[in-house]
Amino acid sequence: METSLMRLIHEPAQTHLRVVREADSPESASFVFEEAAPSTSRAFIEANTLAVGFSELRHEHIIPVFAKDNERTLSMADFIQVTSEAVRDVFRGEQILTPQIRVSHVIKGRIPEAKDKPASQLLDWEQTVRFERMMFAIEVPTLFETVGGNTLTLVIGGVKAYNLDNLTGRKCPEHFKVFVGFKNLVCTNLAIRTDGLLGDLRVSSLEQLRQGVLTLLREYDQHRHLRQLEALTRYSLTEHQFAQLIGRCRMYQHLSTAAKQRIPALLYGDQQLGTVVRDYYRDENFCREEDGSINLWKFYNLFTEANKSSYIDTFLPKSINALDFTFQVQDALDGSTAGSWYLS
Structure with missing residues (x-):
């Protein structure tokens, strides 16, 4: 782009x-x-x-x-x-x-x-x-x-x-x-x-x-940032992949410290993940397509929307984490092992 x-x-x-x-x-x-x-x-x-x-x-x-x-x-x-x-x-x-x-x-x-x-x-x-x-x-x-x-x-x-x-x-x-x-x-x-x-x-x-x-x-x-954001529009998750990913996200919070070190970090807890799932169905701007699929640009915005419920001192780390996590999902869709645990 x-x-x-x-x-x-x-x-x-x-x-x-x-x-x-x-x-x-x-x-x-x-x-x-x-x-x-x-x-x-x-x-x-x-x-x-x-x-x-x-x-x-x-x-x-x-x-x-x-x-x-x-x-x-x-x-x-x-x-x-x-x-x-x-x-x-x-x-x-x-x-x-x-x-x-x-x-x-x-x-x-x-x-x-x-x-x-x-x-x-x-x-x-x-x-x-x-x-x-x-x-x-x-x-x-x-x-x-x-x-x-x-x-x-x-x-x-x-x-x-x-x-x-x-x-x-x-x-x-x-x-x-x-x-x-x-x-x-x-x-x-x-x-x-x-x-x-x-x-x-x-x-x-x-x-x-x-x-x-x-x-x-x-x-x-800023130009590199925009190119990366635009690239997210070219990748999509199926409904099954989205459901699999959200389930893994909920499991991540309960993994051992050693296990977490081998997996891309996720800073969002159950309440914010619940917001992501709700908006997957209902958000007027970033909800799923009719077949249940959702591109990664919309997926990323579901997380940044959920981040609005964060306290001021944790808002920015979670904002960075939302983008990094979405990039890991993008890499997994490209066949990389990075982020693949969430989709396996």
């Missing part, structure tokens, strides 16, 4: 992201997103997450510190700001939509003056709040391609989970996850490849974070 990802929608490109500097340091910059062009409102992750705006995250959520020296962490708003600036630098001239932000695991508090009040009587200004985990996605709609009849647009984002940091000690490098891949507009499923993920970026400053994001964006091979 000779991809045409870099063709532009035939209208002037607009940037819906602007920065207003209030000081020289990135930490004190005021970052403004145009409200007129948000990314798709449908959630790319569901589970126990809530949608928040950047302004709320910046101005209303407190920032955790390292307990032993009271040094501040790099905030979630800082993370979104630095990533957005890097996206604007790399994809200069493209339309860049405002980030879609999802948070989970709320941690509540109160100001000292309200320490003796019953919770039901607390006023809004007497309460403090922050979230332990956050995921965001920034869509670049002028960079797109069609695969299997679905429009895919380039998307960049990240995950911050404070539970991965040792906040009880002194200030040390913090953990971040950054990704680049494609969003399926018909369902908002995210397609992420191994080279499109920095799964354990550890940094101590915003500049280190910025450089990590820039390196990922410049090294990501």
Whole structure:
């Protein structure tokens, strides 16, 4: 497939992201997103997450510190700001939509003056709040391609989970996850490849974070990713093969550790596999054909759809696993021993 990802929608490109500097340091910059062009409102992750705006995250959520020296962490708003600036630098001239932000695991508090009040009587200004985990996605709609009849647009984002940091000690490098891949507009499923993920970026400053994001964006091979996704449309499973594969997937979770080491890993449990089976019959975009067969592009999207029920801190590993697992099935259909256990 000779991809045409870099063709532009035939209208002037607009940037819906602007920065207003209030000081020289990135930490004190005021970052403004145009409200007129948000990314798709449908959630790319569901589970126990809530949608928040950047302004709320910046101005209303407190920032955790390292307990032993009271040094501040790099905030979630800082993370979104630095990533957005890097996206604007790399994809200069493209339309860049405002980030879609999802948070989970709320941690509540109160100001000292309200320490003796019953919770039901607390006023809004007497309460403090922050979230332990956050995921965001920034869509670049002028960079797109069609695969299997679905429009895919380039998307960049990240995950911050404070539970991965040792906040009880002194200030040390913090953990971040950054990704680049494609969003399926018909369902908002995210397609992420191994080279499109920095799964354990550890940094101590915003500049280190910025450089990590820039390196990922410049090294990501978007054309190869699209060719691999398009190839999935040319492979199909029969109804019998699909049933055999799902049965093996359920068995995999109960294998011994030694046995699992000889088989391609699968991170999806029974509940998400149940979602895959349900959608095999019912999903309006990716269900089976009349004869029961399903191509691997649709099969892959059944898994990425099921992944929306994952928690924020496990979402990206499972997203990568969905693609790797589908490639293993593709290899098995080609006669390779890789992934053949699932179809045997």
